[in-house]
Amino acid sequence: MRSSRGEAHYIRLIDDIEASLDDPAGIEKLASHLEGVPEILRNLDRPLPDGGRILLTIDPTGLVMSQNAVAAKALGLSIGSTIAEAALTPQALPAFLDRLGGGEGPVPLAVATRAGHSLFLLGSQPEAGGTISLAEVRRGIGxxxxxxxxxxxxxxxxxxxxxxxxxxxxxxxxxxxxxxxxxxxxxxxxxxxxxxxxxxxxxxxxxxxxxxxxxxxxxxxxxxGVAGAGTRVDIPGATLFDSRHGPLGLHCFGAMDGVPVFLFHGAIFGIAGHGEFRRAAEMLGLCIIAPERPGFGHTQLPDDADPVELACAQALDVLESLGKPRVVVLAHDIGTRFAARLARLAPERVAAVVAASTTPPMQTWAQTAGMPTRHRVNAWAAQKLPGLMDKIVGLGLSQIARQGVDVLPKLVFDGCDFDQAVLRRPDCQAALQEGFHLAWSQQGAGFRSDMRLTNEDWRQEALQVCVPFHCLHGTHNLTVSGQAVRELAAEMPHGRFRAIEDGGHSLPLSHTAFILRHVLAAAHKAGLGFDTLDH
CATH class of the missing domain: 1.10.10.10 (Winged helix-like DNA-binding domain superfamily/Winged helix DNA-binding domain)
Structure with a gap:
């Protein structure tokens, strides 16, 4: 992958990094040594910018599930703590939850900031017993x-x-x-x-x-919306599904009697948090079936389990229970690998696969050409020192939990301005909140597993997939090599490559309706849509 001189340099580099991990100042040394660590980790205590609206989600008991940076700074709460710690009075939270439970919502909650000021959050609970979203109500009335x-x-x-x-x-x-x-x-x-x-x-x-x-x-x-344009965080909750291979969180939305689409979600884009995704699925007549993958949300990832094998076994359980004999599989980023495994194991159940954005196996330095250097180094380190990268990923997740999801675009897409801009759009706020909640529910177990899976070689398995496999790739995607995606599509028996203009790795958020139209077209071409309508 590199010259011997380059390898020697990296060996010394990694030795320095490993030596710094047990040092009290290890984070600083780690960031200064490893080019792949985003700049944001070098400034863990950098003051957050003022301005913006407080946004957070809590569970039905008041525990904080996710928050943006403004909320983290103003309220001083951490993920897993209770909003009662910031409530203005001891009675405020119980009264708030009672009123929401009684169907009064949206309901205001008075809280105190770390600076001693009072403010109001407006809470809504789209589903009874589900996630509660809170948005700051700005001082003053028109x-x-x-x-x-x-x-x-x-x-x-x-x-x-x-x-x-x-x-x-x-x-x-x-x-x-x-x-x-x-x-x-x-x-x-x-x-x-x-x-x-x-x-x-x-x-x-x-x-x-x-x-x-x-x-x-x-x-x-x-x-x-309740709190102004682009600020409402409306995240439907998951139902608990008891599969033969363990319980899992399951999201179903769209047209319940529509064309069945099975979603293998990605690492950061969430499942149902993006309102445009739900609306487009309903309008196009798609029934989205989306379990939380092992290590995310409610779905446990046992220490000795293969996350891909377990996810596919659970997927077949879900499809059998719901009476869906054949589906189109939609995969977001690392979900590409899960989709390929399911299509290989059960081709009779998979009419087609649409991967958007496609994440192929990237094993050589040449395959990562065109990616920012820090992302190339990250990929190299993940292959050579997965334990070290796991620690780095853990640091990043802790940073998001401490400062809020606003830091996520910079942390994940450092060097990729296009994708950072997409993730910072107000309409993507809920998706980031949900995506991080899914990852942090089990202290990042699934996300950290994904980082390992991303850099494993599963090309031989991909060559055995015998169903149509649509590989979508944004032309502004710097996180994944476009050449590697083209090579994957060319090598698969029924692979098809499609370049998406004005798209990055964040296609699930920026091109939602486009992707779902592609899914619908694949379903109809496979005869799935017409079969559904006939029934």
């Missing part, structure tokens, strides 16, 4: 909404100005000074507003006003 609220509860103009000050987060003395009134007068007006709105505390007053204003804005602009 004048038109404030006036309508004032009219509804008969506030006089001076009371309306006091309420506006409260909604902006000002204290009573600040409001009084701004309006040139005595502090006692301002307090009396606050009490008058509370009486008119039927609440017993200032916290209830602000909470109720926020909820009313948001409901008004939602009815005026339904497409914006």
């Amino acid at each position: 004048r038109h909404v404030l006036n309508q609220l004032a009219d509804a509860v008969s506030l006089i103009p001076s009371e309306t100005e006091v309420l506006a000050g409260l909604m902006d987060g000002k204290s009573i003395d600040q409001i009084a000074a701004a309006l040139s009134r005595k502090e006692g007068t301002a307090r009396q007006q606050v009490k008058s507003i509370m009486t008119k709105m039927g609440v017993n505390s200032q916290t209830q007053l602000i909470s109720t006003a926020y909820a009313l204003s948001l409901m008004f804005e939602r009815t005026q602009s339904p497409s914006r």
